[in-house]
Amino acid sequence: MIERSQHSVLVVDDNAATRYATARSLRAGGFNIVEAAAGAEALELGEFVSAVVLDVHLPDLLGFEVCRLLRSKPTTAQLPIVYLSAMYVTEADQKHGMETGGNAYMVSPVDPEALLATLDQLIGQRPTLAH
Template sequence: MIDRTQHSVVLVVDDNEATRYSTARNLRAAGFNVVQASAGAEALELVEFVSAVILDVHLPDLLGFEVCRLLRSKATTADLPVVYVSAMYVSESDQQAGMQAGGNAYLVSPVDPEAMLATLDHLIGDRPTVTH
């Protein structure tokens, strides 16, 4: 288990305001700091100082898969943990596409908050410490 208060800022990217709010609330209650974005381009601007990204696949400007590819193409975000969450892109082929784009995990909505927390703890805990 990681100390979430020490260094854990999670970027929640979802165009659905209610889902984004709920996810952010659950993460804050668990001790994470949270930054929110409603679109892919906005997420790419906010990602520099976060520890992980919760990324909806269906966004208004870019698919989450493309956002992940763009993150993987930059040295500063190439190793950033990305957890996809989707209620729309749920097939096995969607999940494979997401992982091929560079995702670390793929959760199908509705997501059990404890499963999300366990996934984040694992991914952030395994990541080398990065200083900015």
């Protein structure tokens, strides 16, 4: 089990209420939270967090593109990325999310415990970086 208080999770969602609810449940689970409302903001913040919870439908870039761009940078290439979407929920969407580099794809509304467990597993598996 990871020590959640040692990790920050970036919650990216343009819907303020959904972003708040996701951030609140992760904060209650012990994680530090960073929030972003758009893809460009997520790309700027990605290297400062342990994992990303990423909505697909964003105002500037699709989450799929955000993920692909994060994967292309050495500082964020291994960053755990969990898609969380209420709109892009088909099997084809989920397959596309995994093909673009996502580590997990969850449909909103998500069970907070399932999201916490997924993040625990992915962060725990991530190679530690020398700082």
